[in-house]
Amino acid sequence: MRNVRIAPGFSHSIILVENLTRGQIVQYAGASGDFNPLHTDEIYATKVAGYQSVFAHGMLTMGMTGKAMTDLFGVRNLRRFGGRFRAQVWPGDTLTAAVTVSSISDDGTAQLSIATSNQHGTAVFEGTATVSVPRSED
């Protein structure tokens, strides 16, 4: 957890992955237990399901996105994390996550907005989170 001054408007971006590989998608399948052939099996994804290739689990994108918050605020301070999968993530994609502090509440929490986008600037995941932060700048 880094020492950052948390104020509304504070924004932080990180690259989550460059040139996402089929290997990493399969690695996530093995780790998470979701071996859906749309993510792991190019033959099924293209010939049966009609996609251009396999694509990443939405939860791989969301899992990677978590780093943008936990690096700043610490895993144990996360109270809520959620969002919407806006577009598919394909092999070869490069993803960037931006976290912005929307507001700070009297109860010692900060509300964050989160957007992960690909190399074309298309949002692939958009959401919000709540984290616990120190109450004052002391």
Place this chain on the structure above:
Amino acid sequence: MANLPPVQLLVEAVQIMLFARAIGDANPAYVDIARAHEMVAPPTFTETLQHFLPDYEFRPHPGRPWIGSGAAATGTAPPPVGETTLHAEQHFEYHVPVHPGDSLAATTHPGRTWQKAGRSGTMHFFERITEFYNQDGELAVVSRLVGVTIEPSSKPGQTNA
């Protein structure tokens, strides 16, 4: 979808490390298994519940047909043309951190359902809510999945993401 019986998710240090590798996060709190007592699970780690579901449809099972390719492009009947189910939204609430050695009892129940007209057919949305209680009986994590089945014909299909 009916309520399912609770499933135990056993949280192990090595599984946390493997999961962290897959999401590309080298946070020492996830990967330093020599200091497992200081480890904590990443925010989306409860997804590994899939490993513990006895009949999970998106894991190959010995002796059963598998939807993916083998000798043929699929080992089962393909889904109806144009029909697809996707992971639309995912929301987590965190109450108590998850650590190696935890045993989480996961209970899943259906939530709201609603419909919307989409470009390629009717979009049927559904929620699936899973509560994870730790071995001390504390509610640790709540997961709310929103799925959407896009239905040009009339039957629900598989979950694709």
